Amino acid sequence: MALALVVTARKLRPYFLSHPIIVLTNSPLGRIMTHSEVSGRMIKWNVELGEYDIEYKPRVAIKAQALSDFLSEMIQPAAEERWRVFVDGASCLAGCGVGVVIISPSGEKIKLAVKIDSRVTNNEAEYEAVLAGIRATREIGAARIILYSDSQLITQQIKGAYEVKDDRMLKYLHLIKAQAEVFVDWSIEQIPREENGEADALAKMAASLSEDRTREVLFISLVVLAIEEEEMLPVPEDSWMVPLIKFIRNGELPEEKARAQKIKRQPPRFVLLNNVLYRRSFQGPLLKCLSGKEVIYVLREIHEGCCGEHLGGTSLARKAMLAGFWWPTLHHDSARVVRTCEGCQHHSNFQHSPATPMKPIWASCPFDQWGMDIVGPFPVAQAQKKFLLVAVDYFSKWVEAEALAKITEREVLKFLWKNIVCRFGVPRRLISDNGRIIVQALKARLQGKGKDWVEELPSVLWAYRTTPRASTQETPFSLVYGSEAILPVEIGQTSARVESYPINNEDSRAVELDLLEEKRDQAMIRMEAYRVRVMKSYNKKVRVRDLQIGDLVMKKVNPAGDVGKLEARWEGPYKIIRRVSSGSFYLEDAQGKLLRRP
Structure with a gap:
């Protein structure tokens, strides 16, 4: 029947894909197709049919409606006859096994032999036999059964005539009564050993591993005992596995139609073994869920x-x-x-990508905003000078710098008064951290002459002031004074400008000063275009990290001296207590102590 269904699905594939299919059959085809112990071609067909919306229903009798109504009113249906189940268990030196013989009301026989891999007593084997009979008849769909066993102890304990004192036997008894609740009517009777010979032979065959080759006996290997299955950690009711397990076991589906359709298509990829759900992987082995x-x-x-x-x-x-x-x-x-993971956070790589978009500083006119920074310490030079105080104008890129022996409030104020206020006026804003360019030029200029950096400082400043900047395409000197400075190379190798230089050039200088405002306006336009290009390139690398007050963060470790390779790169966690600006925060440690710098 399964082959007929597969062939039909192949020939009518467009119809199977576009419509729900109802298969009417009196055989347990639906249970067989979704059973966890099918093998061979049945698994292949099960996977092939899994893409269709197929529902299995029992076939009903085709009769006229009048005849159907008449029979339902006039004829009282007879009660369903009972299924007879003969069970027996065997435990010997060769092994342990269970035999089950199921006889339908019409006289058909189903033989089942179960090999128990664990060592059990005779009484436990008898209980396992009863459980195997109950499970087998439940899978078949029987509603009324009567069990026959030749063990007087087991039958009387299940009936309640004998008291159960052993804990394991009590677990078996509770399990049998719980699983037998699915039947409309069931009972157990004791019979002589001679009348239970067929089940006894199956039990001995399973215990001795002599598997029947005539295909008349269904042979199963039991890895875990029934009571041990119940002692396993149960699957929580809210687990994603519950609907699948219910469908594979009993064919139960959720009420929601979309969810039910999804679950019906999943069982070919899953299998239930010993009450544990597994998933078939593409690489071959089963994966435990x-x-x-x-x-x-x-x-x-x-x-x-x-x-x-x-x-x-x-x-x-x-x-x-x-x-x-x-x-x-x-x-x-x-x-x-x-x-x-805490360990991964403490030893993770540094993140060089910016966390926030660029917000450039806007400079509307020369000498309006200055950037200041303290650079050093450098090698100790003449007069114990080892620090460099640098100031750069944001508009013209004009730079002022002075070497100092120590950084004090008095020295900084003196530098600002002499080099900025007295020459260019009082600035509107002073911003720190702008000495990187001077340091790079000093390194290239000194070439290993560390102590002579003070003597080289004027030459570095002059070179910077007379070099065109990328943002304005003008030299800082021309934006400040209106004309380009004459370089020493133009004296050593006479340039055209030096040869034609007029003796009296006050009129030319006056014209250049009158045109200086226009030059600065053009430089501002170019600087704005340059700012847009830089922002666009910078913002492509941004990886936004939206941190809020109260978040716990890690802070980069500031190394003091030699740091080992196994030392952590990050320390913390610290709590954000206040936002200073975009990407800057005030932090406190776990004891509530405020860190000194944001």
Whole structure:
């Protein structure tokens, strides 16, 4: 019948894909197709039919409506006859086994032999036989059964005539009564051993591993005892596995139609073995399905356990599958575990990409805003000078610098008065951290002559002032004085400007000063275009990290002296208590102590 359904689906594939299909059959085809123990071609057909919306229903009798109504009114249906189930268990030196013979009301026989891999007593084997008979008849769909066993102790304990004192026997008794609740009517009777010979022979055959080759007996190997299955950690009701397990076991589907359709298409990829759900992988082996706390344990153990190496999210997910585990959110949970790992945070690489978009400072006129910075210490030069105080105008890029022995408030005020206020007026704003260019020029100029950096400082300043800047395409000297300075190279090798230089050039200088405002306006336009280009290039690299007050963050370790390779790169966590500007915050440690610098 399964082959007929597969051939029909192949020939009518467009109809099977576009419509729900109802298969009417009196055979348990639906249970067989979704059963966890099918093998061979049945698995292949099950996977092939899994893409269709197929529902299996029992075939009803085709009669006229009048005849149907008449029969329902006039004829009282007879009660369903009972199924007879003969069970027996065997425990010997060769092994342990269970035999079950099921006889339908019409006289058909189903033989079942179960090999028990664990060592059990005779009484436990008898209880396992009763459980095997109950489970087998439940799978068939019988409603009324009567069990026959040749063990007086087991039958009387189930009936309640004998008291059960052993804990394991009591667990078996509770399990039998719980699983037998699905039947409309059931009972158990004791029979002589001679009348139970067929079940006894099956039990001995299963215990001795002499599997029947005539295909008249269904042979099963039982790895875990029934009571041990119940002692396993149960699947929580809110687990993603519950709907799948219910559908594979009993064909139950959720009421929501879309969810039910999704679940009906998933069983070909899953199999239920010993009450545990597994997923068939594309690489071959079965992957055990996990949920809840099991997921966190597996990921933590693989990531930071005794054999963990703090992998990334994708590598962690792959290693979890290689270990034989799977769940629907494997990749997402792996990435979350990596992000929350304390060791990974303390030793992670530095992030060089900016966290916030660029906000350039706007300069509307010369000498309106100055950037200042203290650079050093340098090698000690004449008069114990080892620091450099630098100031740069944001508009013209004019630079002022002075070498100092020590940085004090008096020295800074003296520098500002002499080099900025007295020459260019009082600035509107002073901004720190602008000495990087001077340091680079000094390094190239000195070429290893560390102590002579003070003598080279005027030459470096002069070179900077007479070099065109990329932002304005003008030299700082021309934006300040209106004309270009004559360089020493124009004296050593006479240039055209020096040869034609007029003796009396006051009129030319006056014209240049009159045109200076226009030159500065043109420089401002070019500087704005340059600012837009820089912002566009910079903002492409931004990786926004939206931090709020109250968030816990890590802070880069400032090394003091030699730092070992195994030392942490980040320290913390620290709590954000106040935002200073975009990307800058005030932090405090776990004891509530404020850090000195934001």
